[in-house]
Each structure stands twice: as structure tokens, then as C-alpha cells.
Amino acid sequence: MQTSIQVGKFFGIPIRLHFTFLFIFFAIIITFASWQPTESRIPLGLGGLELSPLMRYSVSFIAAILFFFTLLLHELAHSIVAMRFGTKIHSITLFFFGGLAMMEDIPRSPAKEWRIAIAGPLMSLALGGLLLLVYLTLRTLSMYRPIAILVLTIGVFNLVLAAFNLLPAFPMDGGRILRAILARRLSFLEATKRAALIGKIFAFILVIMGFTRDPFSYILTGRWEMNFWLPLLAIFLFMAATEEERATTTFATLDGIKVRNVMRTEGTTVREDITLTELVNAMLADKTTEYAVVDANGELRGFVTLESVKKIPVLQRDVMRVSDVMIPYDDPVDALPGDAPASEALKRMLRDRKGILAVIEETGVIGIVTRKDISFYLEMLRGSTPE
Ligand SMILES: [Zn+2]
Structure with a gap:
């Protein structure tokens, strides 16, 4: 299910909004418009000011937009430092409670991870400090109150964001x-x-x-x-x-373990032109629930699982073929060579939300690897190595 939409690009990074972000957006507008500054030692809302509804909600709307931008700047700070270390950034998504930069292969080097991690809170801290300075200047100039309160609120928000993000917890x-x-x-x-x-x-x-x-x-x-x-x-x-x-x-x-160590090689492929009845019989004979699908030349065409057959009524299984229900092969992310690290296979399956990959050599498909195979292998490794 598509739960987020792309709203733009910054430094070549797609910026996405998760649907939960809409809730926080409207919550900010309503809260900022009605919050009573008298309850608080710091004036953080427009509740105590005499304003027309139009003015009140316009300023609140700007507050929500600014909130969005400072959150984005926090994530961009992480992303730009990561990009300087050669990490690819898939996208930045803004959620209900904050943002998330989707990075590929976060460097496993303490010196780099630390710099990537601290860049965000430093950005928020700097923004917070800057906005507080602007607020103090506006106050000395007795500038229009709603604008001063707006600047102060976004400033305090950024300081809180920095503080929360520095909590020593994942x-x-x-x-x-x-x-x-x-x-x-x-x-x-x-x-x-x-x-x-x-x-x-x-x-x-x-x-x-x-x-x-x-x-x-x-x-x-x-x-x-x-x-x-x-x-x-x-x-x-x-x-x-x-x-x-x-x-x-x-x-x-999984460190040091290769795809060929975790893959299955027996009864792992079926032809795309066999019927679903033949497929189910093959599954029973091979005692498996998933196959890589190949054509007459042995070329990889896709994957088929018991799940995809279950949806088809028994009467239709004699006429429908594997090619009608298979998940098409997505080249090259669905296949790995036997020498690839097993961790890479797991990473891809988690990233693409898939349960199966093909293992390919020059000769064609030599096996398949599933999430089940990997967890089974891990289970055996843990059982065979004393703690
Ligand atoms: Zn962060």
C-alpha cells in the first residue's frame, strides 16, 4: 500500500510525506492557533492574542509549514553528511512524530556514523538558536506580536527536537x-x-x-x-x-557467510508453462512452497509461491499456468551470484519486502534463497556455536 507521496526533491533526494504527517500538520495549526500563552512561562501560541480568525489561522498555517521545513532541514543535515561519505539516500519521509532519511548501507564505521548522527541535532540546535535571536530582536523592536510568537515557537520546537534526538536511546x-x-x-x-x-x-x-x-x-x-x-x-x-x-x-x-551457504538447490525451479495443478503436485513432491520460474531456455522469468496458487479456485488450476500467477522477475535486484554475502540477500529482501531471491551463475538459476532459509540457517548456526 502506498502510504506516502512525493512532494519534491532537495539535493536530488526525493522528499516524501507519510499520510500520518497530515494529522500532525492540522494538529499544529489548531494547537498553535488556540494555545494560551498565560498557562506557560514562554508565549508559545496565539491563544492570548486578540486576532481575527483569518489572521489567527493564516499565521498558524505558516507555523505548520515552518515546522515541516525545519524538520526537513534536520533530516537533510543527516543526509548531506552521509552523502559526503558516499552513502546513497533513497528518500526522506516525514512521519507523524518526525522524519526519517532512508539510507542505503549506513557506514559501519564509528567515525562516520557519529558524524551522520550528530548533524541532525546540530542543525536543529543552530536553527533554534538563530530563531531565538530573531525573536529577541523582534521583541526589542516591538514588532507585530503574532510574528514574534511564531518565530519563538518554531525556535523552541527546534531546541526540543534537538534535545529529544540527543536522548541516548535508539x-x-x-x-x-x-x-x-x-x-x-x-x-x-x-x-x-x-x-x-x-x-x-x-x-x-x-x-x-x-x-x-x-x-x-x-x-x-x-x-x-x-x-x-x-x-x-x-x-x-x-x-x-x-x-x-x-x-x-x-x-x-551472517558475517562471512555467502549466499551459496544458505541457498537451497534441490527442487527450486519450475517451468512457466506447467499448469497450477502440476505446480501444486510438484510442491507436494519437493516439499516446498516456493519456486523460481524459468522458461524453456532456463532463463529466470519470475517467482511463484503457494500463496499465489491458493487464491485460484481448484477447478481453474487445470487451465491456468504458472506464468499467469507468477511474480515477474525484477532484473537485477531479484537475483544474486552464489558468492554474494548472505547479508546482502537479507538486506534486499527486507528493503523490497520480498520473501525470495534467485541465485544465478553463468549456467542459469542454481538455487533460491528465502527469508525462511536464512532464519533457519541462523537458528542452526546459533545452535552449533557455544555462547
Ligand atoms: Zn535525526
Whole structure:
């Protein structure tokens, strides 16, 4: 399902908006238009000003646009540093809670990862500082109040964005910076485990702060209050730490293993012109649920799985052929040589949300590799190597 749309390009990087971003966009407009500055020590909304509805919502709309741009600048800062290290940036997507730069092959070098990670918070910090200076100047000049409040709010937002991103927990930038620092002395895997543990401890502290006294509401209102957003954020950080650790462990375990080690070679191809009934019989005989599909010359044409046959009524399976239901071969991303690293196969399947790849040599298709094959292989590796 298409959940985001491309809205433009910056430095050649496609900028995408996720549909959840719309919610935050309207939430900002409404919140900014009605927020009462008297509740807070810092005037962060137009609620306390006498304004016509048109003026109120126009300024709020500009606030939402500026919010979008500063978030984008944060992600662009990460991306530009990464591009200088030769990393390809797929796209930048803005979500409900922030942005995400989709990078290919984030460098596994602490010196680079740290610089990529810190660029975002530094950008937000600089923007925040700059906007606060502009606010102070506007205030001294007694400039039009809504504009001054707008500048201040976006400035404070950027400082909060920088602060949150520096939290030492995955997937915040601070988690990556922490791992890069730890990876100077430890292996990448050990550093990830250590950083994930610190992130989990931090999440626990956030839960306690949320149920007792929240420093953010103290800064804003001067009162110690409870803040139930913090436990929610903590759950998110806890899950992200677990996931980062799991993914890193998987890739570290696959280190040095080649596609030919994890691939299956027996009963892995079928001809595109056989009927679906013949296909199901072949699956039963070969005890498999997926095949690479080849033509009469042995050329790879696509993939077929039990899932694609299940949708077809039994009566039609005698007339329909594999070529009618197969997933067409996407050249060259669906195939790898036997000597390619197994981690590359897994990376591609995760990236393209696919479950199967073909292994190709000069002679043609020599086997297939599925996500199941890789997890099965990992399971066996873990069972055979003492911890
Ligand atoms: Zn960031």
C-alpha cells in the first residue's frame, strides 16, 4: 500500500510525506492557533492574542509549514553528511512524530556514523538558536506580536527536537552517537548491545519521570507535573532498542557467510508453462512452497509461491499456468551470484519486502534463497556455536 507521496526533491533526494504527517500538520495549526500563552512561562501560541480568525489561522498555517521545513532541514543535515561519505539516500519521509532519511548501507564505521548522527541535532540546535535571536530582536523592536510568537515557537520546537534526538536511546540520534562512541573500544555488535541496554534503562527512567515529575512541563509552566507522553515514548524507545539489537545480531551472525551457504538447490525451479495443478503436485513432491520460474531456455522469468496458487479456485488450476500467477522477475535486484554475502540477500529482501531471491551463475538459476532459509540457517548456526 502506498502510504506516502512525493512532494519534491532537495539535493536530488526525493522528499516524501507519510499520510500520518497530515494529522500532525492540522494538529499544529489548531494547537498553535488556540494555545494560551498565560498557562506557560514562554508565549508559545496565539491563544492570548486578540486576532481575527483569518489572521489567527493564516499565521498558524505558516507555523505548520515552518515546522515541516525545519524538520526537513534536520533530516537533510543527516543526509548531506552521509552523502559526503558516499552513502546513497533513497528518500526522506516525514512521519507523524518526525522524519526519517532512508539510507542505503549506513557506514559501519564509528567515525562516520557519529558524524551522520550528530548533524541532525546540530542543525536543529543552530536553527533554534538563530530563531531565538530573531525573536529577541523582534521583541526589542516591538514588532507585530503574532510574528514574534511564531518565530519563538518554531525556535523552541527546534531546541526540543534537538534535545529529544540527543536522548541516548535508539532510534534517536543520541542512541547512534552513543553506539559510535562505544564502538571505538568494542566490536559493532558489542557496542550495539551496550547502547541498547543503556537505551532501555533510559526508557525506564522516562516512565518514572512521566508518573512523577516531568522536567519538560516544569520548563514550560514552572510546575512539576505528570506527563503521560513520556511512558508512551518509553515504550517506543524500548521496542526500538530491542529491534536494533536483534537486527544487528542477525547481520553480525551472517558475517562471512555467502549466499551459496544458505541457498537451497534441490527442487527450486519450475517451468512457466506447467499448469497450477502440476505446480501444486510438484510442491507436494519437493516439499516446498516456493519456486523460481524459468522458461524453456532456463532463463529466470519470475517467482511463484503457494500463496499465489491458493487464491485460484481448484477447478481453474487445470487451465491456468504458472506464468499467469507468477511474480515477474525484477532484473537485477531479484537475483544474486552464489558468492554474494548472505547479508546482502537479507538486506534486499527486507528493503523490497520480498520473501525470495534467485541465485544465478553463468549456467542459469542454481538455487533460491528465502527469508525462511536464512532464519533457519541462523537458528542452526546459533545452535552449533557455544555462547
Ligand atoms: Zn535525526
